[in-house]
Amino acid sequence: MALLFVSSAERAAVWVSAFDAAGEKIIVGEEAVTDPAEITHLLCWTPPKDLQRYPNLRVVISAGAGVDQMPPLPEGVELVRAIDPGIEEMVRDWVVMATLMQHRAIPVYLARAQQGLWKPQPGRHAKNTRVGIMGMGRIGTLAAQTLGGMGFKVSGWSRSGRAVADVPVYGLQDLDVFLSQSDILICLLPLTTETRGILNADLFAKLPEGAALVHAGRGAQLDMQAMRDALDGGALSSAMLDVTNPEPLPADHWAWRDPRVIITPHIAAVTDHHAGSMHALEVIRATRDNRPLPGRVDQDRGY
Amino acid sequence: MALLFVSSAERAAVWVSAFDAAGEKIIVGEEAVTDPAEITHLLCWTPPKDLQRYPNLRVVISAGAGVDQMPPLPEGVELVRAIDPGIEEMVRDWVVMATLMQHRAIPVYLARAQQGLWKPQPGRHAKNTRVGIMGMGRIGTLAAQTLGGMGFKVSGWSRSGRAVADVPVYGLQDLDVFLSQSDILICLLPLTTETRGILNADLFAKLPEGAALVHAGRGAQLDMQAMRDALDGGALSSAMLDVTNPEPLPADHWAWRDPRVIITPHIAAVTDHHAGSMHALEVIRATRDNRPLPGRVDQDRGY
Numbered sequence: 001m002a003l004l005f006v007s008s009a010e011r012a013a014v015w016v017s018a019f020d021a022a023g024e025k026i027i028v029g030e031e032a033v034t035d036p037a038e039i040t041h042l043l044c045w046t047p048p049k050d051l052q053r054y055p056n057l058r059v060v061i062s063a064g065a066g067v068d069q070m071p072p073l074p075e076g077v078e079l080v081r082a083i084d085p086g087i088e089e090m091v092r093d094w095v096v097m098a099t100l101m102q103h104r105a106i107p108v109y110l111a112r113a114q115q116g117l118w119k120p121q122p123g124r125h126a127k128n129t130r131v132g133i134m135g136m137g138r139i140g141t142l143a144a145q146t147l148g149g150m151g152f153k154v155s156g157w158s159r160s161g162r163a164v165a166d167v168p169v170y171g172l173q174d175l176d177v178f179l180s181q182s183d184i185l186i187c188l189l190p191l192t193t194e195t196r197g198i199l200n201a202d203l204f205a206k207l208p209e210g211a212a213l214v215h216a217g218r219g220a221q222l223d224m225q226a227m228r229d230a231l232d233g234g235a236l237s238s239a240m241l242d243v244t245n246p247e248p249l250p251a252d253h254w255a256w257r258d259p260r261v262i263i264t265p266h267i268a269a270v271t272d273h274h275a276g277s278m279h280a281l282e283v284i285r286a287t288r289d290n291r292p293l294p295g296r297v298d299q300d301r302g303y
Numbered sequence: 304m305a306l307l308f309v310s311s312a313e314r315a316a317v318w319v320s321a322f323d324a325a326g327e328k329i330i331v332g333e334e335a336v337t338d339p340a341e342i343t344h345l346l347c348w349t350p351p352k353d354l355q356r357y358p359n360l361r362v363v364i365s366a367g368a369g370v371d372q373m374p375p376l377p378e379g380v381e382l383v384r385a386i387d388p389g390i391e392e393m394v395r396d397w398v399v400m401a402t403l404m405q406h407r408a409i410p411v412y413l414a415r416a417q418q419g420l421w422k423p424q425p426g427r428h429a430k431n432t433r434v435g436i437m438g439m440g441r442i443g444t445l446a447a448q449t450l451g452g453m454g455f456k457v458s459g460w461s462r463s464g465r466a467v468a469d470v471p472v473y474g475l476q477d478l479d480v481f482l483s484q485s486d487i488l489i490c491l492l493p494l495t496t497e498t499r500g501i502l503n504a505d506l507f508a509k510l511p512e513g514a515a516l517v518h519a520g521r522g523a524q525l526d527m528q529a530m531r532d533a534l535d536g537g538a539l540s541s542a543m544l545d546v547t548n549p550e551p552l553p554a555d556h557w558a559w560r561d562p563r564v565i566i567t568p569h570i571a572a573v574t575d576h577h578a579g580s581m582h583a584l585e586v587i588r589a590t591r592d593n594r595p596l597p598g599r600v601d602q603d604r605g606y
Contacts, residue, residue: 086428089454093403093429096453100400109567110413116554123573125389126396150399150449151392251419264412270426 001288002027003280004054006044011273018277024284040287043280045069051077059287061280065269067297068191068218080283083295084275092142094268095186095216098240099147101262102184102212103129107238111259126151130208132182133157134198135189135217136169143186155181179206184214191218192301199223204230210237216268219245224255231260242268304587305330306364307357309347314576321580327587343590346583348372354380362590364583368572370600371494371521383586386598387578395445397571398489398519401543402450404565405487405515406432410541414562429454433511435485436460437501438492438520439472446489458484482509487517494521495604502526507533513540519571522548527558534563545571 002025005012012028019026027033030048039054043061046069060073061080065087073079112119131147133140136156144167148154154167157178161171170178185207189195199222213236215222222245230236240262255261286293305328308315315331322329330336333351342357346364349372354360363376364383368390376382415422434450436443439459447470451457457470460481464474473481488510492498502525516539518525525548533539543565558564589596
């Protein structure tokens with residue numbers, strides 16, 4: 001068994017020493033492969049075109065927590081997402097930060113600061129602000145707990161509609177009710193056929209007037225022009241995006257220069273190499289022992 | 304008994320209806336006073352010069368939670384700070400937001416956004432970041448609980464050095480140890496003789512290299528030039544200020560244009576008129592009943 005890590009030697013340094021220490025084989029870069037038959041595991045953001053080159057490939061591990069960039073894999077090849085203990089908390093931290101920045105009118109104050117303008121405006125208590133979270137997986141649940149603990153009125157929306165701890169969660173068919181109660185809307189959905197383009201004009205129109213958007217799902221879920229229209233029309237007052245459409249956002253895109261929009265370059269989750277290599281080792285051991293693979297993705301459902 | 308509210312009729316509207324409903328007398332603006340002898344309570348940010356005009360004045364209520372703007376009051380006149388249930392949570396929210404913004408390098412990403420530059424940089428898990436809170440009163444305790452709940456390693460520093468819940472708190476004499484362990488330093492201290500100018504070159508030099516500053520105490524505690532030198536020299540990497548020195552910050556001040564510094568115009572706590580009038584009514588009733596005044600300030604200690 002060997003892991004082929006599609007990366008540069010520089011980036012892979014931490015991985016190589018972790019694999020050496022564990023007595024497992026790692027090969028960095030396709031050009032370093034001498035015997036394709038020994039490759040059983042492949043770690044990459046997107047796989048090389050010619051996967052047929054590796055007759056014994058059993059598992060592809062995504063370099064990120066998301067897997068929507070992955071093409072369909074050959075029959076019998078498992079797909080695993082990156083697992084970094086702490087990465088979900090890291091995304092939660094970004095979401096809580098972005099929500100507070102919207103709640104406390106940071107886009108307004110940043111614009112005033114650029115003019116050297118010291119001008120307070122009335123604020124709101126968290127307990128009077130309703131936060132709606134689309135996607136109540138592990139990250140959504142963590143965000144709901146932290147924001148709820150700070151006094152925000154939190155509700156969720158998910159496929160199952162299953163309540164999480166003390167947080168009410170609306171099901172698929174109750175999207176409109178959920179949206180009408182979301183002063184700050186947080187998107188944490190995975191990218192699927194159903195969620196592609198879900199943040200559109202129709203959805204923005206169902207939010208309370210002047211709502212704020214916090215987007216840490218996937219760029220392809222967001223219609224940026226519809227967001228701009230909603231900002232201009234007053235349906236939205238501001239937005240904070242960690243993902244954009246397209247991504248990366250071109251330097252001349254209007255959103256960079258719109259004071260109502262704050263953008264971070266997909267850094268809500270930043271992979272930690274140490275955590276990544278520990279997870280890959282665990283996947284290899286699980287494969288050998290015929291145990292369930294940590295982070296295994298159901299390739300039909302897409303998450 | 305009557306409350307003189309030094310304010311405009313427009314700002315006082317909520318107050319007048321609350322006092323009417325409670326059957327208590329309120330007078331808005333000194334020019335509306337016909338019988339100075341009936342004024343027993345005065346609500347203001349700073350009092351009028353000639354307090355001798357009100358022979359029966361017993362209590363001055365500060366319009367804000369801070370009282371350092373108040374001059375010494377005549378013998379026998381009590382000083383009370385504004386109490387808004389929820390205002391401390393509001394400051395906590397600002398502090399948590401500012402801490403997360405420093406932790407997640409928002410000053411760096413805002414500067415890149417201005418150039419339309421999509422460029423991620425490595426991030427840190429909260430559990431690897433040490434947060435030090437100067438001032439462990441109610442707000443400091445709330446902030447410690449929320450940040451600790453998110454995984455940050457939190458410690459405090461206070462006059463008493465009394466531990467709060469699970470948070471270790473250093474005493475006065477252990478300031479240097481406390482500072483050496485504060486990757487993000489939060490100042491929530493009241494302004495006293497001892498804390499004036501406390502955020503100076505000497506203090507910044509004791510922080511870990513590249514630390515971040517979050518300041519929601521008082522402007523006069525901060526030596527802005529020393530902060531600039533610390534930013535230039537690398538002792539500090541960034542700062543987020545809700546209070547400045549001087550305050551308001553003039554439009555042409557360098558700090559507005561320094562990308563390492565984010566400034567909000569003293570809005571961590573924004574007074575809510577409803578909560579303010581409820582508190583003032585309670586102070587009047589307590590005066591009449593000879594009960595302890597809610598929010599009473601020890602004028603010798605200054606808080």
